[in-house]
Amino acid sequence: LIRGSWFTGFPWGAGGYAQVELLAAWAPWVGVYGMGLLAAVLAYVLASVVNGILRTIGRWVLAPVSRLNKAKPRAGGHALRSITASGVVISVMALVVLSTLFFSMGQGFERWRKLALQSTSDAGAMRVWLLQGNIAQDEKFEPGTGMAQALEWYPAQFADALRTAASGADTAPQLVVAPETALPLLPQQLNADFWRPLLQGLAQQSETSAVSVLMGLPLGSFSRGYTNSSWGITPQSAAMALGGLQGGQLPAEWESTGGATEGTFRYDKHHLVPFGEFIPPFFRWFIDMMNIPLGDFSRGGLGQPAWTVAGQRISPNICYEDLFGEELAVSFRDPRLAPTVLVNLSNIAWFGDTVAIDQHLHISRLRAMELGRPMLRATNTGATAVIDHLGQVTHELPRLTRGRLEASVQGRSGLTPFARWASRWGLWPLWGGCLAAVLLVIAGRHLARRRSSAP
Structure with a gap:
């Protein structure tokens, strides 16, 4: 604890x-x-x-x-x-x-x-595609290798999803999810020719076969600060963003807002990784001494609003944020607005083919059990998977492969006892229980000493 x-x-x-x-x-x-x-x-x-x-x-x-x-x-x-x-x-x-x-x-x-789970119930099904790019970490931010692969493969998957939806196929997704920093550049660093095909394809869909996209990428600007984020685009927000494209130029507000446009969903990572995404207090001297090129990301708010897609309320979390069940539970304070589906976007390619992949999947399973919600995992190298509200892995891609996971997920509404108390009081009840246990042990030992010293 x-x-x-x-x-x-x-x-x-x-x-x-x-x-x-x-x-x-x-x-x-x-x-x-x-x-x-x-x-x-x-x-x-x-x-x-x-x-x-x-x-x-x-x-x-x-x-x-x-x-x-x-x-x-x-x-x-x-x-x-x-x-x-x-x-x-x-x-x-x-x-x-x-x-x-x-x-x-x-x-x-x-x-x-x-x-x-008696207070929870089904909230309808949603078809999803979860993308796994399998881009090596040492190439991920290299323009000639990892960046080029990401900027080619992920848009191709988005386009394939739109074609599948237009054909009326039963496998057509309602939501496509790309992992953490799937696009390794800021939106304003990519020209209008990159965004136009995706925005046009999303905006021109029929209402009966609409596809939405949730992708991981950095957002922000020098003046506003940068965030590790996920960006959600629906047909409606795509149409609004498309209207701002002037010839080959991006909308002017993209430069100042870092790509945040009206109607577009945005989730900014709240629980940042020390030394990886922010410099802990009093450690700037160490970073300067070691000459580490590390800057601070800005922190998103706790309990950010969910994103409504295909009748589901989607709540993303990024990387190791799903270790903190008490923080995810904050979104459940109001049962009417509580998410029906949780989505984890991760890139743990840093750890290679190690037990970290299995451990992170294990962690996501327990979050699903605690909160009574399915958990979708879209990762760079694994484990990309669908976990139901009971914590069972129903679909999973082979790790360290490039591909997409096509599945259907059943949303859930209502609150578990954990979601109910953790959303209000966090871990304080457990701290109180630990304190009570310590006091009982101390009191017991004190009474034992008094009895042993009595004549």
Whole structure:
């Protein structure tokens, strides 16, 4: 809990993630930290039970010897009473452990999870394409290699989506998602000839087969600052932006606003990566000493409004923002405006073909469980996947390949218990529980000392 909160927080590898299967029914109630606490309590109780059993066996074995060595026969009775009391305590603790485990793994699992999800319901289906460019990190920002590939492949996928929709095919998407910094340049750094085909294609669609696009790219300007963002374009906002194109020139406001046009959806990353996206306080000297070419990104607001597409309220998060369930929960304060689908745009090509890909997928699964929402993942190298509201991966692309994932996702409305309390109080209830536990331990030890020192 401390590691996930202090100094901007880095909760990667929290203990609750190891229980994503065994204690999954608890996720919509207490979240990942509560699951970690349950696992720790169960481990402690189990260890105490085993230790108590071993001590009891030892007492039974040594009791006859103790009676032979003592002159008073009452000593054996005292030992027997001690054994009996220990046995009762051990039996109760064992019953608690076994019943909790069986409850989490058996029929009680579904009942407990259904109880948590009883206030949620289906909110309709949406067809999506999730793009995975698989552009090597050491080439991503190189003009002759990675940039050229991105500026060719992603627009080609957008165009293919528009053609598929125009043909009336059942596989036509309603939303196409490109990953974090899929376009590695600012909008105003790309000329009108780049944007015109996409904007025209989006603007000229029929209402019955409309496609919208959500893409990751940097936004901003020198005067306003830069953000790591996702940009959403609907047919309506495309038509408005298209009207601003004059010949081969971009709209003048793009230069000052960094590409933000009226009607266009914009999400700016809120939880920035220390040293990667911002310089922590008091560390500018280190950056200057090491001569690291690093500037600060501007931070987006917490709980930014959702984007309505095809009857769904879409809430993006970027990169490791999906580690912070309490921050995603802020968007659920008003159930009427709460997102029905979560979307994670990531680029973890920095880590190559490592366990980081699996871990990040694991993390997204738990966010889906906590909030009772499907999670779409569009990534550069993996894992690009669709996760349902129960945390199950329903579709996934092979990692480290270039392709698109075509799927249908079922939106959800309503609030889980976790979404309800975390949206209002964040992690404070857990901090309060930890403080209460510490105080109880201190009080227990104090009482034990007083009893041992009493005459």
